[in-house]
């Protein structure tokens with residue numbers, strides 16, 4: 001039988017071949033992203049762990065590293081106006097594009113009953129995309145790197161624990177940025193631990 005003589009075999013349209021090839025490239029080309037987690041309402045450690053577990057349950061995403069836990073003074077608000085945060089940083093390897101990773105972050109925030117009452121208000125959980133590879137974008141829906149990452153010691157300190165060579169694209173080495181900022185208000189909670197899901 002010649003290749004095209006079987007009447008049950010339909011030719012695959014070129015557009016579909018192209019899409020499948022593109023998807024295949026993505027599947028074989030996972031990207032690294034850095035995600036910052038913060039909680040200052042409820043059982044803060046449990047919220048961070050639930051967010052990590054939910055990230056690990058995401059198809060197309062593997063959690064590669066989880067930082068230690070830090071207790072941090074609320075940044076960007078009146079001192080004493082909010083409870084302290086627990087913060088951590090997670091490194092993930094993913095085939096999800098940045099927009100889908102953001103959507104997943106929002107879904108995790110919703111599942112953990114995050115409310116959005118005020119800018120930088122207290123929250124059960126905050127899931128921020130710090131970097132997605134070395135992508136730079138000023139889209140307000142997803143700004144990359146995160147527009148405040150370079151000025152937040154509560155992001156840079158745990159990030160440097162999991163990646164001492166970390167770089168904020170367009171801003172420079174995280175270690176140098178942190179040296180300028182200082183680590184005041186960021187305290188290691190060595191008595192607490194987050195686990196990397198199996």
Ligand SMILES: Nc1ncnc2c1ncn2[C@@H]1O[C@H](COP(=O)(O)OP(=O)(O)OP(=O)(O)O)[C@@H](O)[C@H]1O
Nearest residue numbers: 119120126127128129130140141142143145146148
């Ligand atoms: N890198 C990013 N990571 C997460 N959200 C982002 C990012 N860039 C832009 N956004 C947008 O910011 C919007 C507001 O996010 P959110 O309510 O979590 O802000 P916030 O946590 O109060 O402040 P901040 O973003 O300064 O930490 C989101 O709906 C999202 O579309």
Ligand SMILES: Nc1nc2c(c(=O)[nH]1)N=C(CO)CN2
Nearest residue numbers: 038072073074075085120154
């Ligand atoms: N210490 C600390 N301060 C914050 C945090 C946070 O996660 N930790 N998140 C904010 C909004 O995303 C605003 N301020």
